Amino acid sequence: MSNNALPLERYTVLDLTQARAGPTAARVLADWGANVIYVEPPASSAKNRVQLSGQRDGFDFQNLHRNKRSVAIDLKTPEGHALFMRMAEKADVIVENFRSEVKHRLGIDYESVKKVNPGIVYGSISGFGQDGPYGKRPGVDQIAQAVGGLMSITGLPGQGPVRVGIPITDLCAGMFLAQGILLALLNKEHTGKGQWVHTSLLESMTFMLDFQASRWLQAGEVAEQAGNDHPTGVPQGCFAAADGLINVSAPGGMFKRFCDAVGAPELLANPDYASASLRSANRKALNAEIGEILITKPAVHWVDLLNDAGVPCGPVNRIDQTFTDPQVEHLQVVREVDHPRLGKLGVVRQPVNLSESPQPQTFRYPTPDAGEHTEVVLKEMGLSDADISALKAANAI
Numbered sequence: 442m443s444n445n446a447l448p449l450e451r452y453t454v455l456d457l458t459q460a461r462a463g464p465t466a467a468r469v470l471a472d473w474g475a476n477v478i479y480v481e482p483p484a485s486s487a488k489n490r491v492q493l494s495g496q497r498d499g500f501d502f503q504n505l506h507r508n509k510r511s512v513a514i515d516l517k518t519p520e521g522h523a524l525f526m527r528m529a530e531k532a533d534v535i536v537e538n539f540r541s542e543v544k545h546r547l548g549i550d551y552e553s554v555k556k557v558n559p560g561i562v563y564g565s566i567s568g569f570g571q572d573g574p575y576g577k578r579p580g581v582d583q584i585a586q587a588v589g590g591l592m593s594i595t596g597l598p599g600q601g602p603v604r605v606g607i608p609i610t611d612l613c614a615g616m617f618l619a620q621g622i623l624l625a626l627l628n629k630e631h632t633g634k635g636q637w638v639h640t641s642l643l644e645s646m647t648f649m650l651d652f653q654a655s656r657w658l659q660a661g662e663v664a665e666q667a668g669n670d671h672p673t674g675v676p677q678g679c680f681a682a683a684d685g686l687i688n689v690s691a692p693g694g695m696f697k698r699f700c701d702a703v704g705a706p707e708l709l710a711n712p713d714y715a716s717a718s719l720r721s722a723n724r725k726a727l728n729a730e731i732g733e734i735l736i737t738k739p740a741v742h743w744v745d746l747l748n749d750a751g752v753p754c755g756p757v758n759r760i761d762q763t764f765t766d767p768q769v770e771h772l773q774v775v776r777e778v779d780h781p782r783l784g785k786l787g788v789v790r791q792p793v794n795l796s797e798s799p800q801p802q803t804f805r806y807p808t809p810d811a812g813e814h815t816e817v818v819l820k821e822m823g824l825s826d827a828d829i830s831a832l833k834a835a836n837a838i
Contacts, residue, residue, distance in 0.1 A: 446474070446798070447473050447474025447798060447801070448473055448474060448795070448798050449470055449473040449474040449475040450474040450475070450476075451533075452470070452475045452476065452533040452534060452626065453475070453476045453478070453531065453532045453533050453534070454467060454470050454471070454475045454476065454477045454478065454532065454533065454534040454535070454536060455478055455480055455525075455528060455529060455532045455534070455535045455536070456471075456477050456478060456479045456480060456509060456536050457480050457535065457536065457537040457538075457539070457549070458536055458537060458538050458566075459494075459538065459539075460494060460538065460581075460611070461494055461505065461582070461608055461611040461612070461615070462538055462566045462582075462610075462611040462612075462614040462615045462618075462642060463536055463537060463538030463566050463615065463618075464494070464505040464506060464615070465505070465611065465612055465614075465615025465616065465619075466536050466564060466566065466614075466615040466616070466618040466619045466622070467479075467509065467536045468505060468506070468507070468508070468509075468615070469615070469616065469619035469791065470534065470536075470619060470622065471507070471508035471509050472507075472508055472790070472791045472804070473791065473798075475534070476510075477508065477509040477510070478509070478510055478511075478512055478528070478532075478814075478818055479506060479509040479510065479511045479512070479809065480512050480514055480516075480525065480528075481511060481512075481513055481514075481811055481812070482513065482514075482515060482516075482811075483513040483514075483515055483811070483812060483836075483838065484513060484810075484811045484812055497808070497810070497811070498782070498783060502808060503780070503783070503786055503788075503807070503808045504788050504789075504808075505808075506808040506809070507778050507788055507804050507806065507807060507808050508804050508805050508806050509806060509808070509809060510806060510809055510813070510814035510817075510818055511809035511810065511811055511812055511813045511814055511815070512528075512812065512814060512815045512818045512819065512838075513811055513812025513815050513838055514815075514837065514838055515836060515837050515838070516547050516549065517547070518835060518836060518837045520831075520832055520835040520837035521832075521835075521837035521838070522547070522548055522549070524819075524832060524837060524838070525549060526549075526553075526554070526557050527822065528822055529549075529554045529557055529558050529561065530557050530558050531558075531822060531823075532558065532561065533560075533561070533562060533626070534561070534562045534563075534564060534622055534626070535549075535554060535561060535562075535563045535564065536564045536565075536618070536622070537549070537563075537564070537565055537566075538565065538566040538567065540567065540568075540577065540579060541567060541571050541572070541576060541577065542577065544565075551563040551565070551637040555635070558635070559634070559635060560629060560633065560634065560635040561635040562622055562625040562626055562629065562635045562636060562638060563635070563636070563637045563638065564618050564619075564621065564622045564625075564638045564639070565618075565637065565638070565639035565640075566614050566615065566618050566639070566640055566641065566642070567580060567639070567641045567642075568580010568581070568584070568585065568641060568642050568643065569585075569588075569641055569642070569643045570641045570643065570644065571639055571641075575643075580641070580642045580643070581642075582608035582609070582610045582611045582642065583604050584642075585610040585642035585643050585645075585646050586604055586605060586609065586610055586646065587602065587604075588643060588646075589610065589642075589643055589646030589647050589649075589650070590646070590647070590650055590653075591605060591609070591610075591646060591649070591650070592604055592605075593664075593665075593666070594653060594664045594665065594666055594667070594672075595666065596666050596668065597666060597668040598665065598666045598667065598668055599666070600666060600668075603666075609646075609649065610642040610643075610645055610646045610649075611642065613645040613646070613648075613649050614640055614641065614642050614644075614645040617640050617644075617645050617648075618638065618639075618640050621638040621639075621640060622638055624638075625638050652673075653672070656672075669688075670724065670728070671690070671692070673721070674690065674692035674693070675692055675717065675720040675721045675724050675727065676689065676691050676692065676696070676699070676720065676724070676727055676728060676731055677689065677690045677691065677692050678728065679757060680728075680731060680732050680735045680736075681732065681735065681736050682735050682736065682738060682739055682740040682742070682743055683736060683737060683738055683739045683740075684739045684740055685739075685740045685756065685757070686740070686756070686757040687735070687740045687743055687744060687754055687755065687756055687757065688753075688754065688755055688756075688757060689731070689735070689743075689747065689752065689753070689754050690752070690753040690754070691747075691752050691753075692717065692720075693717060695751070695752050695753075696708075696709075696714075696720065697709060698750050698751055698752050699747065699750070699752045701750070702746055702747055702749075702750035702752060703734050703735075703743075703746070703747075705730075705731075705734055708727070708730060708731075713726065713727075714727055740756050741756075744756060773790075773800075774789055774790055774792070775787050775788070775789060775790070776788055776789075776790045776800070776801070776802065776803060776804055777803050777804075778803060778804040778806075778807045778808075779803065779807060780807040780808070781807070783807075786807065788804065812838070815838055816829055819832075819838075
């Protein structure tokens, strides 16, 4: 593989996903070079498949399905099912996020595919797991945020549960599945065996609770809403400067640095703030005194001063301000994809940087129209013109 080759170029992926969690997993593989073939219903019925992520030409769908090619197959027809299984024989990976009974009803579950391709790495995402008391429940991000505890610790104290402003469980489940697929591919290099890789929104959400989960499991503490204050580190939170909001993080040993930098020796001398536990117990009073100091000068003054002193501090940006932030621009997180109808579209690249596999300056493919690459891909799979004509006649493609 040359230094300019993408690391997953040798893998072929059949993408059966819908909504967001599954497409996120397939997008990771596609962005890193995998030959991702998006298998979806023919155009006449595909409209039902895009509702959860907007219209096909909309910003959401276009972002989720870049770098893929589309093949339209009616899996409910015998001919369509046979065609999919023929493609599965030559694939390395399948990604799906149907409810469990759906893939079994269609005959495209792991055990069925394994019969024609024992080496397949079959990736699945569900709402709550493939079995168990909730195994048959439909799962969406906000439900998983609530069941998984995230909403109970998000928002201002006493406000009531608040959903996170992005579909965090969908995105995490997608990224975890992509990670699992890569682990299975690595394992296959040693064993020659494929396997079923699966996760769920609920498993991903409970993992992402991280230290809040450990607070309960190891210390018996049930976390409450803390708003913009850090649940355990003090002082750490959102404060008003003279012209806007900033975040400051100065717990532990950084508290002295903070006091020295802002010229507040009285905070260091106050016995109520003499230790981390005392600062935590007196958080409200400490935050009020810090607020009186920070309100006196503009945000940029404090951001520069505190960072120079080794105290983390940054502005609270709106989305538009984030993408004009000089560091974000320096990191070149935005890439362009050329769409034949929609023109140049900005999308956010994968956040991983590999020194020997540079990020492409543009993406390879825009999000395809439904079935746009059906004939091209099927010919790559070894089908003849006569085979394709027969599938059309059977309304399988």
